[in-house]
Amino acid sequence: MGFGSPGMIWTAVIPAAVLLYYFLSKRYEERTVPSTMLWEESFRHTEATPMLRHLRRNALFYLQMAALLLLVFLLLGPRFPKASEQTGEVLLIIDSSASMMSEDRGEPVFEHHRKAMEELVRESGDSRFTVILAGESPEILLRRAEDKKEVLEVVGNLKISYAPEHMESTLAFAVSATEGEPANVHVFTDGLDRGGLPSAPGISWHVHAASQEPANVSVDAFGVARTSAIVRLSNESDDEKQVVLHLRDEKGERAGKPVNRTIGAGSTENIRIDGLPDAAAFSLLLETDDGYKPDNEAFTASGGRPLPVYADARLHELLLKGLRASGFEIFAFSPDEAGSIPEEAVVFTPDEKLFLQRGDRTVLFGRESGEPADVQLTVSSASDPLFSFASPEGVYVSGLYPPFDGFTTAAEAGGRPFVQRSADGGIAVLADPGMTDWALRPSFPLFLWSAVNRYSAETGGLGSFLPGEGRPVPAPEEGDVWEVFTAAGEYVKETGTGSGFQAPEKPGLYVLRSGDEERYMAVVLPDSEKHPASGPSFSLGSTGEEKEDGGRGAEREKASAALPFILLVLGLIVAEWEVQRRRGLSY
Known part of the structure; x- marks a missing residue:
């Protein structure tokens, strides 16, 4: 007792x-x-x-x-807890997604569940607790712990992660964590269908869900193009709702006047806002009376203006195929058409004169002033941010042109420059595609994509990320790490580049800084978390016997005792x- x-x-x-x-x-x-x-x-x-x-x-x-x-x-x-809950293996599966912040009986569902978990731990006898955080890659916070104080500490420190719960894969992971032994598995979520529970012998399922859905108005979509924004609002409640929209730029300054609207019950409305200032990122705040706040905010950051790609018709066919494989639309030009190429374009050419004339946004393959030296080398060093996605190390090189004076070396082959960069941003590959096997490797189209993307995003942002999403980002011009700050200037963390970058957990606007270089990014709420669910709480024994308590099992048990x-x-x-x-x- x-x-x-x-x-x-x-x-x-x-x-x-x-x-x-x-x-x-x-x-x-x-x-x-x-x-x-x-x-x-x-x-x-x-x-x-x-x-x-x-x-x-x-x-x-x-x-x-x-x-x-x-x-x-x-x-x-x-x-007086049930005998099945007093001893043995107990698994706590915790949904920490944003939808757990919806209100239920005047308090977030997450807090209701925290109290239920603490009560369950205190009342259990000689139980061993395993605590699992639901997600795309489920995380075991505690494994078969018998010390109740340790379990209560872990439960007390739980926080919202905002990422989707991926409950199906988490439940399958929990079954494997029992290692075939009998166990009581408690699932704390906002809503779960009975059909979503895997069948496993010896496992009793206890689902704790939200008893009611909140009256919710959500920002389903938010985008900015030039000086206009498009907002799609959805009213999922049974009543008409008054809403006010506030737009701010990346500096937190108001962008335009507040917009007032009335959204009918169960309806969706698209709203266009014109006259926005030129900004790298925007945030949208929806003011209304509802029971779920995370989907009342939305964020967007520019991903940079894509530049057209021009390729000299004299380039090796493998290079042209690499550009097409990278997803770019190629505009071929002849030498006498070089003068008509727009300034705002990325150019690939074997013409050394054109390369030196244009400088920035130009990639040179080979050289006209000088003969290539016959060599048999492999690329041994490539530390430039150009290669943050895929390094050319190990590429075989049979010929190298003389290096440019005053250029920095981005990649070496046998101690000799293989790729150089000019002070004004030009990139020079000191070998024809036919002199290496680089064009046959997966790293080659990634290098071409990185070059074009880098030129296109020089003054732009990094676009939108999901909470905690891992995605390659270009490395800074100086150094190999970014410092991540909120748009308000609060330090978050230091992070690597390439495949080692992971977005912050909380939705919002963020800025990556390295020296004087800045890149804005937006962490947005997943679409699956914009519509919180509810459902009955129930237990399903290992024999298939089901008992529904409608979310009031603990209260009724307490009253009966x-x-x-x-x-x-x-x-x-x-x-x-x-x-x-x-x-x-x-x-």
């Missing part, structure tokens, strides 16, 4: 005060005596009588004390009334 409210132990002072009153109060008995002398003697005798004698003769006192002690016992919240004691207190009060009626009050 356990107690749900051990803090109510202070109420024990009430029966203690009654007991103290009986000990300290003087008690008299009416008695007929023949004379004043005999009366005085009897009074002395009464004062000298032991107190226990008075207590034994006072049935009313016993009834009062019993009633008060039972009331104190009830205030402590007695609980206290019911016999409540009836007993009522019986004692009735008996006390009867004693008073027959004997009257003692003075």
Whole structure:
């Protein structure tokens, strides 16, 4: 047996005060005596009588004390957990996605579940607890722990992660974590269909869900193009909702005037906002009266303006195929058409003169001034940010042109420059595609994509990420790490580039800084988390027997445990009334 409210132990002072009153109060008995002398003697005798004698003769006192002690016992919240929950293996599967922040009975679902988990841990006997955080890659926070304080500490430190819960894969992972042993698996989520539970012998499932869906108005979509924004709002409630939209740029300054709208019950509306200033990123805040706040905000950051790609018709066919494999639309040009190439374009050419003339946004393959040296080397070093996605190390090189003076080396082959960069941003590959096997490797189209993307995103942002999403990002011009800050300037973390970059967990606008270089990015709420769910709480035993409690199982169990004691207190009060009626009050 356990107690749900051990803090109510202070109420024990009430029966203690009654007991103290009986000990300290003087008690008299009416008695007929023949004379004043005999009366005085009897009074002395009464004062000298032991107190226990008075207590034994006072049935009313016993009834009062019993009633008060039972009331104190009830205030402590007695609980009698089921036998299946007292011992053995217990798994806690926790959904920490954003939808767990929806309101249920005036409090976030996540907090309701935290209290239920803490209560479950306290009431369990010799159980071993495994705590699993649901997600794309489920995380075991605690494995087969027997120390309740350790389990309660882990539960108390749980936080919302905002990423999707991927419950199907998490449940399959939990089944494998039991290693075929019998277990009670408690799933804490906002809603789960019975059909989503895997069938596993010896496992009893206990699903704890939200009892009701909140009245929700969500920002389903938000995008900015040039000076206009498009917002799609969805009212999932049964009532008409008044909403106000506020737009701000990456500096937190207001972008345009607030927009007021009335959204009908169960309807969706597209809203266009014009006259926006030129900014790298925007945030949208939806003000309304609903029970789910995470989907009332939306964010967007520019991914950079894509530049057209021009390729010299004299280039090797393998290079042209690599550009097409990278997903770019290629505009071929002849030498006499080079003068008509726009400035805002990325150019691939073997023409050294054109390369030196254009500088930035130009990639040169080979050289015209100088003969290539016959070599048999492999690329041994490539530390430039150009190769943050795929390194050319190991590429075989059979010929190298002379290097440019004053250029920095981005990649070496046998200690000799293989790829160089000019001070104004040009890239020079000192070998024709036919002199290497680079064009036959997967790293070659990634290098071409990285070059074009880098030129296109020089003043742009990194686009949108999901919470905690891992995705390659270009490395900074100086150094090999980015420092991540919120748009308000709060430091978040330091992160690597390439495949080692992971977005922050919380949706919002962020800026990556390295020296004077800045890149904005937006972490957005997944679409699956914009519509919180609800459903019945139920238990499904290992034999397939199902019991539904509608989310009130703990309350009903607590009430059923206290019911016999409540009836007993009522019986004692009735008996006390009867004693008073027959004997009257003692003075």
